[in-house]
Amino acid sequence: MLLKGKKILLGVTGSIAAYKSAILTRLLIKEGAEVQVIMSTSALDFITPLTLATLSKSAVHHQFHDPKSGVWTNHVDLGLWADLFLVAPISANTLGKFANGICDNLLTATYLSARCPVMVAPAMDLDMYQHPSVRENLNKIKAFGNIILEAETGELASGLSGQGRLMEPEHILEYVISHFSKTEDFKGKKVLITSGPTQEAIDPVRFISNHSSGKMGASLADSFAEEGADVYLVLGPGAVKPVDPKIKIIKVKSAEDMFQACDNLHKQMDICVFAAAVADYAPKHVASEKIKKEGDGMTIELTKNIDIAYTLGKQKSPFQIHVGFALETENEEFHAKTKLQKKNFDLIVLNSMRDAGAGFQHDTNKVRIFTEEGKSLESEVLPKNEIAKIILKEIKNLPVKI
Numbered sequence: 001m002l003l004k005g006k007k008i009l010l011g012v013t014g015s016i017a018a019y020k021s022a023i024l025t026r027l028l029i030k031e032g033a034e035v036q037v038i039m040s041t042s043a044l045d046f047i048t049p050l051t052l053a054t055l056s057k058s059a060v061h062h063q064f065h066d067p068k069s070g071v072w073t074n075h076v077d078l079g080l081w082a083d084l085f086l087v088a089p090i091s092a093n094t095l096g097k098f099a100n101g102i103c104d105n106l107l108t109a110t111y112l113s114a115r116c117p118v119m120v121a122p123a124m125d126l127d128m129y130q131h132p133s134v135r136e137n138l139n140k141i142k143a144f145g146n147i148i149l150e151a152e153t154g155e156l157a158s159g160l161s162g163q164g165r166l167m168e169p170e171h172i173l174e175y176v177i178s179h180f181s182k183t184e185d186f187k188g189k190k191v192l193i194t195s196g197p198t199q200e201a202i203d204p205v206r207f208i209s210n211h212s213s214g215k216m217g218a219s220l221a222d223s224f225a226e227e228g229a230d231v232y233l234v235l236g237p238g239a240v241k242p243v244d245p246k247i248k249i250i251k252v253k254s255a256e257d258m259f260q261a262c263d264n265l266h267k268q269m270d271i272c273v274f275a276a277a278v279a280d281y282a283p284k285h286v287a288s289e290k291i292k293k294e295g296d297g298m299t300i301e302l303t304k305n306i307d308i309a310y311t312l313g314k315q316k317s318p319f320q321i322h323v324g325f326a327l328e329t330e331n332e333e334f335h336a337k338t339k340l341q342k343k344n345f346d347l348i349v350l351n352s353m354r355d356a357g358a359g360f361q362h363d364t365n366k367v368r369i370f371t372e373e374g375k376s377l378e379s380e381v382l383p384k385n386e387i388a389k390i391i392l393k394e395i396k397n398l399p400v401k402i
């Protein structure tokens, strides 16, 4: 009964996946939660209030007032009653209303007045899920601090296959349980994270960079912040920002800038995670004016950049933890373990460009983790926020006491 005494408001909206809310309701009740259901009008086309009322052992709300009894359902009370507002499935339509403050039914009114955490599980066809409008709405509510349980990949009602299936009720339950069992294991710990690419100038117009989006670093920053850490994120240009507003962001451009920012902070840090894709080389001479096109080619002499992790690794105290990443294309384990030793990491996270869904730009990653004592583990392809949680768990298991 891991949810005993927890009050969960379950929002159900108009998606073919609405039938799974019956399974989810039963699972939540079995874990001891108190469940009240709010349905959008279009959800009624997919599942009856009677089913959900029976399973939740509570009246189902889907209108502001009951035409028969005239009783008004107070959305504010519902929002205040809940410890968690879970909307599963959330349709593209309701997602758009959440993201834009549209309040035209009981469910959206409750969303705007709820003070508890909000967790949503989208379900829609694959092209809808990838539509820029839907992606933007998901990013908007993520920036509000809402938790998104990304849709899973598989066969869809349309007969197509792709990402858009409602996360399985059993997985949603795991997230709800972990939400309530969230630890504050990193409370009071200072964590430095580097994230994103660096840009090495050629002239005022051109630069050398790489494809890092910063998603991995942002997921790590949010995960540490969620567990109580005081997070400092040194962010390369154009990199994705984390959601948690408490995270201190220091924006940088070049490898040198990134090093200076890290060097200023390093001594006071308990944990340093080097997730940035730092350019190893930079143009030896930066032209003060835009280099004019002459002839068929252009030769640029490059010089080695400072290795941030290596340099700070030499200054690491016995009471600090350093975590590195290795991005490889071949001979992955050998290169990762070499970097683990050479850069004095306590733990290294290997991601290979040869693994589908791993590395740059993806919302997912697939990693192998090696520790200084020779422990190793391998993940499946998972959303980067789940990979981040795996990394944090391995950091907690390190013998170094911070």
Ligand code: PMT
Pocket (backbone or CB within 6 Å): 194, 196, 211, 212, 213, 214, 215, 216, 217, 255, 274, 275, 276, 277, 278, 279, 280, 305, 306, 307, 308, 309, 310, 323, 324, 325, 326, 327, 328, 339, 343, 351, 359, 360, 361, 362
């Ligand atoms: O940002 P995303 O799009 O989400 O992609 C995530 C990622 C692929 C960038 C990330 O998971 C990752 O692998 N980051 C490290 C990429 C990298 O530079 O790996 P590397 O093997 O070249 O470097 C090894 C380690 O030394 C890394 O911890 C790196 O941050 C660090 N390093 C490297 C060079 C340098 N000059 N200074 C450093 O600190």
